[in-house]
Amino acid sequence: MNPSAAAVSWNKFAAIQELGLLQSTSTTTAAGEEYNKNGNVNGVAGVAGGTTLSVLRVAVRARPLQQDELTDYKTCKECVSYTSDGRGVLVGKRIFAFDRVYGPMVGQEDVYLDCVKPLVDSCCAGYNATVLAYGQTGSGKTFTMGCGKNVPLLPETELGILPRAIRQLYSSIEERSSDAEFLIKCAFVEIHNEEIKDLLHPATPSKSISVREDAHGDIILAGVKEEVVTSFENMIRCLEYGSMFRTTGSTMMNQHSSRSHAIFTIIVEQRSLVHKLNALSNDVITAKFHLVDLAGSERVKRTGAVGMSFKESVTINCGLLALGNVISALGDERKKGRHVPYRQSKLTRVLQDSLGGNSRTCMIACISTAEINLEETLNTLKYANRACNIRNKPIINHDLHAIMLNQALQRELLLTTRMCCMDLEHGTSEPYSLENSLQCTSSLLQCLVEYRGREILPLDDVNAPLKSACHECEKREKQCLKLHEQIQESQFLVGKLQQEMHQLQTERDRYQVLLQPLAPLAALGMKPLLVLENVAKSLACCTLPRICFEQGLLHPKFPDHVAFLHKDATYKLDPSFPADDSLYPMISLPNSSIAGRDQEDIGWMQIVEFDDEKDHSWMSKQEDTMMIKDMAKPKMHIQISNIQLHRSVPMKWTMLITLSVVSLLLRRFSRVRQ
Numbered sequence: 001m002n003p004s005a006a007a008v009s010w011n012k013f014a015a016i017q018e019l020g021l022l023q024s025t026s027t028t029t030a031a032g033e034e035y036n037k038n039g040n041v042n043g044v045a046g047v048a049g050g051t052t053l054s055v056l057r058v059a060v061r062a063r064p065l066q067q068d069e070l071t072d073y074k075t076c077k078e079c080v081s082y083t084s085d086g087r088g089v090l091v092g093k094r095i096f097a098f099d100r101v102y103g104p105m106v107g108q109e110d111v112y113l114d115c116v117k118p119l120v121d122s123c124c125a126g127y128n129a130t131v132l133a134y135g136q137t138g139s140g141k142t143f144t145m146g147c148g149k150n151v152p153l154l155p156e157t158e159l160g161i162l163p164r165a166i167r168q169l170y171s172s173i174e175e176r177s178s179d180a181e182f183l184i185k186c187a188f189v190e191i192h193n194e195e196i197k198d199l200l201h202p203a204t205p206s207k208s209i210s211v212r213e214d215a216h217g218d219i220i221l222a223g224v225k226e227e228v229v230t231s232f233e234n235m236i237r238c239l240e241y242g243s244m245f246r247t248t249g250s251t252m253m254n255q256h257s258s259r260s261h262a263i264f265t266i267i268v269e270q271r272s273l274v275h276k277l278n279a280l281s282n283d284v285i286t287a288k289f290h291l292v293d294l295a296g297s298e299r300v301k302r303t304g305a306v307g308m309s310f311k312e313s314v315t316i317n318c319g320l321l322a323l324g325n326v327i328s329a330l331g332d333e334r335k336k337g338r339h340v341p342y343r344q345s346k347l348t349r350v351l352q353d354s355l356g357g358n359s360r361t362c363m364i365a366c367i368s369t370a371e372i373n374l375e376e377t378l379n380t381l382k383y384a385n386r387a388c389n390i391r392n393k394p395i396i397n398h399d400l401h402a403i404m405l406n407q408a409l410q411r412e413l414l415l416t417t418r419m420c421c422m423d424l425e426h427g428t429s430e431p432y433s434l435e436n437s438l439q440c441t442s443s444l445l446q447c448l449v450e451y452r453g454r455e456i457l458p459l460d461d462v463n464a465p466l467k468s469a470c471h472e473c474e475k476r477e478k479q480c481l482k483l484h485e486q487i488q489e490s491q492f493l494v495g496k497l498q499q500e501m502h503q504l505q506t507e508r509d510r511y512q513v514l515l516q517p518l519a520p521l522a523a524l525g526m527k528p529l530l531v532l533e534n535v536a537k538s539l540a541c542c543t544l545p546r547i548c549f550e551q552g553l554l555h556p557k558f559p560d561h562v563a564f565l566h567k568d569a570t571y572k573l574d575p576s577f578p579a580d581d582s583l584y585p586m587i588s589l590p591n592s593s594i595a596g597r598d599q600e601d602i603g604w605m606q607i608v609e610f611d612d613e614k615d616h617s618w619m620s621k622q623e624d625t626m627m628i629k630d631m632a633k634p635k636m637h638i639q640i641s642n643i644q645l646h647r648s649v650p651m652k653w654t655m656l657i658t659l660s661v662v663s664l665l666l667r668r669f670s671r672v673r674q
């Protein structure tokens with residue numbers, strides 16, 4: 001702080017004190033002395049009932065005369081002087097002492113560092129905090145608070161309390177990022193004509209907003225939507241956006257006069273990342289920081305308010321009067337323990353925590369130094385003087401509801417785990433009971449998440465035990481889902497297999513009928529089914545005679561000739577062979593399977609019996625001829641020539657062909673036996 005502006009020395013201050021001119025000396029200095037004694041920037045006043053009391057700090061700021069005031073002889077004369085210790089202010093013949101007095105030369109930064117920085121620090125430690133700017137219209141409240149328009153365009157020296165506090169808050173968060181996790185929200189409301197308006201959501205009707213007290217006695221603004229903000233820039237944008245909707249007007253005393261009380265609230269939620277032995281101690285702390293730019297107190301005669309402005313002026317003054325009454329009730333030792341009229345106005349109701357409640361509060365009384373405003377300045381100083389004795393009871397705001405939910409969740413998890421272990425041990429684990437427990441746990445988790453209003457953060461950010469509980473829950477849910485899927489798949493497979501089994505049974509019955517003729521093969525020591533299978537396989541890749549040969553179908557006692565017959569086949573005689581008894585019918589595959597193909601492509605098989613001694617020359621003419629010697633008739637050969645079965649022949653047909661071959665062979669066998 002720059003105390004150079006002090007115009008009155010401490011000696012003069014003491015002299016006036018001796019003359020008995022000092023207003024409310026005992027009360028005002030009491031606060032100041034305590035402040036000095038404790039050397040505590042938060043104005044700690046003592047301990048009562050286990051709660052540390054905090055004195056409401058009061059500072060006075062005088063604004064310099066404006067250019068137009070300096071050029072007007074009526075307004076250019078000053079009436080305010082200051083003590084050299086920076087705590088006393090002299091107006092006319094009266095002197096007042098406060099925690100701090102800032103002369104017109106004191107810059108924005110000094111005011112901020114002195115009055116607000118400690119509050120931001122304590123807010124980061126979990127205490128509620130409030131800064132109130134009070135004063136006559138045009139005395140510099142909006143300038144001091146820094147909640148006017150075009151904040152980003154202002155030079156650093158002109159930045160008010162709000163942008164500086166936001167900047168400090170984010171830098172504190174960054175510094176503490178390794179040991180705590182923060183969620184920052186903000187809300188911006190104005191109280192105009194006894195109606196609350198959500199400046200960040202101007203479409204919200206005022207009627208849907210109400211001031212309530214929650215179960216813990218904290219004051220909440222029901223119906224006002226809080227915005228989650230992740231950076232300094234975002235919050236400044238919120239500030240600017242809300243300022244655009246603030247009710248302002250031009251009066252004879254201030255061209256851009258705020259016609260409402262504006263409250264910008266920063267909500268700081270934090271969770272420690274430093275794990276302690278007891279995981280539940282790792283709870284959530286929430287602190288609210290109200291930055292209040294009150295509407296200016298004014299004398300209607302001087303502001304020239306008429307019509308709507310007149311009504312506005314009246315309600316502004318009523319609100320400030322109610323605030324004054326609350327301040328009196330809280331600050332006057334004689335009225336101690338009496339009813340505090342918080343409900344007299346919306347303003348006092350909203351600020352209930354900040355005045356005499358759970359908050360560290362600083363009031364900055366803004367004054368004009370011009371002699372023309374002497375009366376208003378005196379009123380402001382008297383008003384602020386009464387606030388010096390107010391003692392608040394700030395406490396760290398642990399989120400009790402979150403702790404309770406946390407504990408319930410822990411118990412539920414423990415129970416679920418125990419039940420699962422018991423079930424597993426006794427082999428009585430039932431998926432549905434497990435599922436029920438999991439559902440219960442997950443609804444508890446959901447409850448906690450909704451309560452915290454942390455939709456934008458992943459669930460596992462709530463805290464460490466919850467994180468692992470969440471993880472476990474997710475894992476089990478996935479397992480359940482997977483099991484359900486597997487059951488469904490298996491059921492489908494069973495159905496399919498039953499259908500296939502039915503088809504196979506029908507097929508088997510059919511083949512059994514077909515296989516009846518194979519019984520004699522078994523009598524010969526051959527395994528009919530195996531033979532059939534091998535033949536069918538080989539048919540798909542080899543020539544038929546070779547197969548027959550390789551599979552031993554051509555028994556040593558094989559008859560001298562063989563022919564293929566099938567009911568669906570088309571038979572043709574090869575015209576190139578003489579039509580005598582030795583020529584057997586040629587076989588082709590059924591028409592359906594050769595559609596669109598050349599007959600040659602499918603191949604022809606000719607089986608002919610001849611005596612090689614007689615007709616040797618014919619044999620040599622043939623290609624792809626296979627001679628099979630009949631041991632029983634050494635001179636007789638079976639010639640199977642030019643046999644190719646197309647590979648695309650379906651298995652069904654190869655089976656039928658094979659069956660035909662086999663049945664033919666059998667018939668030949670029986671003939672041979674006869």
Ligand SMILES: Nc1ncnc2c1ncn2[C@@H]1O[C@H](COP(=O)(O)OP(=O)(O)OP(=O)(O)O)[C@@H](O)[C@H]1O
Pocket residue numbers: 062063064066104135136137138139140141142143144254256257258259294295296297366
């Ligand atoms: N400390 C200061 N240094 C320089 N200029 C200041 C200072 N305080 C206020 N002003 C100027 O004085 C004028 C009035 O200030 P401001 O609008 O902040 O008053 P106010 O108390 O908010 O008025 P109202 O109650 O009518 O809204 C503005 O032009 C502002 O820039």
